[in-house]
Amino acid sequence: MKDADRLAGRPPLVLLVPALAGLAFLVLPLAGLLVRAPWSTLGTRLMQDQVLDALRLSLVTATLATVLCLLFGVPLAWMLARVPFRGVRLVRALVTVPLVLPPVVGGVALLLVLGRRGLVGGWLDEAFGITFPFTTAGVVLAETFVAMPFLVISVEGALRAADLRYEEAAATLGAGRWTIFHRVTLPLVAPGVAAGAVLCWARALGEFGATITFAGNFPGRTQTMPLAVYLALETDPQAAIVLSLVLLAVAVIVLAALRDRWMTTS
Amino acid sequence: MSEADRGARGLEARLVVRRGAFDLDLALTAAPGEVVALLGPNGAGKSTALRALAGLVAMAGGHIRVDGDDLRPLPPDRRRIGMVFQDYLLFPHLSALENVAFGPRCQGAGRRAARRRAAEWLERVGLAEFASARPRALSGGQAQRVALARALAVDPGLLLLDEPLAALDVHTRMDVRAALRRHLAGFGGAAVLVTHDPLDAMVLADRIVVIEGGRLVQEGTPAEVARRPRTGYVARLVGLNLYRGRAEAGTVTIEDGTGTVEDGAATLDTVDSLEGEVFLAFAPSAVALYRTRPDGSPRNLWRARVAAIERHGDRARVRLAGPPFDAVAEVTPAAVAELQLSEGSMIWAAVKATETHVYPA
Amino acid sequence: MRTWIAIAAAALLVTGAAGCGEAGDGASGSGGGDGGGTLTVFAAASLTEAFTSLGATFEGTRPGVRVRFNFGASSTLAQQITQGAPADVFASASPATMKTVTDAGDAAGRPQVFTRNRLVIAVPKDNPGRVAAVGDLSRPGLKVVLCAAQVPCGAAAAKALGAAKVEVEPVSREKDVKAVLTKVGLGEADAGLVYRTDVKAAGDRVTGIEFPQAAQAINDYPIVAVARAPQGALAKEFIQLVLGPQGRTVLGRAGFEAP
DSSP, rough: HHHHHHSSSSSOHHHHHHHHHHHHHHHHHHHHHHHHGGHHHHHHHHHHHHHHHHHHHHHHHHHHHHHHHHHHHHHHHHHHOOOOTTTTTHHHHHHHHHSOHHHHHHHHHHHHOOOOOTTTTTHHHHHHOOOOSSSHHHHHHHHHHHHHHHHHHHHHHHHSSSOHHHHHHHHTTOHHHHIIIIIIIIIHHHHHHHHHHHHHHHHHHHHOOHHHHOOOOTTTTTTHHHHHHHHHHEEEEEEEEHHHHHHHHHHHHHHHHHHHHHHHOO | OHHHHTTOSSSSEEEEETTTTTTEEEEEETTTTOOEEEEOOSSSSSSHHHHHHHHOOOOOOEEEEETEEOOOTTGGSSOOOEEOOTTTOOOOOOOEEEHHHHHEEEEOOOOOHHHHHHHHHHHHHTTTGTTTOOOGGSOOOHHHHHHHHHHTTTTOOOEEETTTTSSOOHHHHHHHHHHHHHHHHOOEEEEEEEEEEEHHHHHHSSSEEEEETTEEEEEEEEEHHHHHOOOOOHHHHTTOOOEEEETTEEEEETOOSSSOOSSSEEEEEEOOOEEEEEEEEEEEGGGEEEOOTTTTTTSEEEEEEEEEEEEETTTTEEEEEOOOOOOOEOOHHHHHHHOOOOOOOEEEEEOOOGGGGEEEE | OHHHHHHHHHHTTTTTHHHHHHHHHHHHSSOOOOOOEEEEEEEEEEGGGHHHHHHHHHHHHHHTEEEEEEEOOHHHHHHHHHHOOOOSSOOOOOOHHHHHHHHHTOOOEEEEEEHHHHHHEEEEETTTOOOOOOGGGGGTOOOOEEOOOOOOHHHHHHHHHHHHHOOOOSSEESSEEEEEHHHHHSSSSEEEEEEEHHHTTTTTGGGEEOGGGGGGOOEEEEEETTTTTTTOOOOOOHHHHHHSSHHHHEEEEEOOOOO
């Protein structure tokens, strides 16, 4: 502890300079938005129903997408980290596909599978009358598709770093695999899960390409903030800046609040 | 294997584990209430044996019977064993109480009942006031006691302890060792303890099983093992000079010895009347050193080269190199000065026949 | 479509900052006079096929000259130009968008309308909604996608449907005409309003149904040389090619109409 404190004081220039440059690179575009924001008309622009609808929809869908990512992503990460099976490397690579796939292509791919005439979607439509395109559920699916890799990678990393012997200790105490998973493994990797969920939520909140391609754009139903921003950019760049700032402000506030609550406890 | 063995209480096991070049093949028993220490050098297979008992390592053969039930086909969580791990592995996200209640909960006890049982166990190990503390807030000794309580709270038929004292500093270790001895004495089931510290084994165990290279090399009560080591490793651990040889009419010819004792072969005289293959042991303190050939010649007298001089507590250990054989002598630091001992110097060494101890090999 | 999104996203991020980096790098890396050089053309996405062909013709008659295209949404391109992206020629799919460039003083001379496009009803090849005329678009349960009101094809659609006195409740207002076409092509939507050129480019995945009221929403395509263009002379020559008979032929083949 003492050593760490002593070392913490003076960062070497070799690290400090690129660190600050990197920070500037990330923050300056934000400054650009702030400088160009039409502050005088900000209030009236924000109170428009369409803005509030889009914001509400964004928050709801991003949160639902995060929940879906947790439900499916955590078990998937566990499989990748704990269950040795043939082709695990391939599966791991496949999991990252949505990361490298341009989101628009991801949206088309989703249409081909879950669309009204998709491989699975066609059957869902015929058997249950369920269709996803042009629905809020479709937005959630698109966001889940794009955001899930962030959760899986983050949780898998945490699982690999976790000390397996705790699980052995739990086993000797009579815990079955499920008990071990939810009472020992999961709490141990909770910081990793939280970090993954936050990344996931942020990615879902900013999702544009897959959403508009798969779910379309209809105010109140599928028009999330990024879609509203994009369309505002067509005619009214000032409004686009306002919307972007709203999205950023909400994201920063939520993430900061979560960070205080979750990240610091462990 | 007779029917009587099969129904025997306590632990009766043969552990066969293969892992690449290493293989373990060990027969192990422990009666109810008996504490057996597995003692051996690093890599001897002690921990592997313990993990095999716990079901954490797959066995290539053998069996594990506890109170007559074969545990080998069962997964770890159904073996009803208690295990204390080397660095305790208390769940960091749970309080001391919740750690101890974990086992009873898994065994199907209700939340309340489990917590009550855990509280009792914490009380028993003297940590009632730390019930709500996180493991991080506990000292090493306290953590060890919580780990013990956690292992015992599942009411195990077999208790396994993997180097339970290794993580502690010297001072805590003495106290914790004494406390552990009390708790082990109060435990009614069979217990197996893994250690590389002979003192832990001597203090805590009723019986010591020495393994080297995955095989049992010696077994006995602590006193037997200490007095009659059968391998160089054990002899070094208990601090004895040990030789293997052939006894004939009160004289033992040392197997690996060369050259002469005095003038003849590498032989030592004893007062035992054993014949045949034997071990011969004597304590370093039984070796007397002389600068010149002593008068009135004791019978076991040899000339040796000083290979090294080491401090050992308030005594000095002098390593003597053969021919005729290697030995360790223990003298006072004053004697080192008096005899003007230095590495490489030649001296006379003697050991009385009555100080040697001979037992069958 | 991919680069398109990337460019749009980049533009969104750096609004107020440096403008478009990629186009800037390309132009500054190979500028130069005396017959050679690289001409940079910013053109509406619907012009992709026709202009690519015209670009090849242009290069073929002028050894040493290269033509680089930046195809995208007209509005995005206009924004990049007003933010200082080094374009030589700007061909827009809408006079309104062109106006933002001329108003900013970024056009050299007056824009000229070089071609026109008209809306058609696009339906999937098997026409599951059995759409035959524009009036069918108001049928309940029919999934119709239109462009968003903010983009030119959306405004045109509103105008044409207004002229036809048809009330349409779309399931989605897409960000551009290609997105409408994608959804119709995959059968997710039963019908959509797109340009005739788009149906042509989509091949046999979609069928176009003409309707007379589309004449009320003919889309003019203006072209202009950009002020302070790095390749001003080449820009004028390229515009001449587009306006000339060769340009007319190529554009006609792509489904455009002469102005």
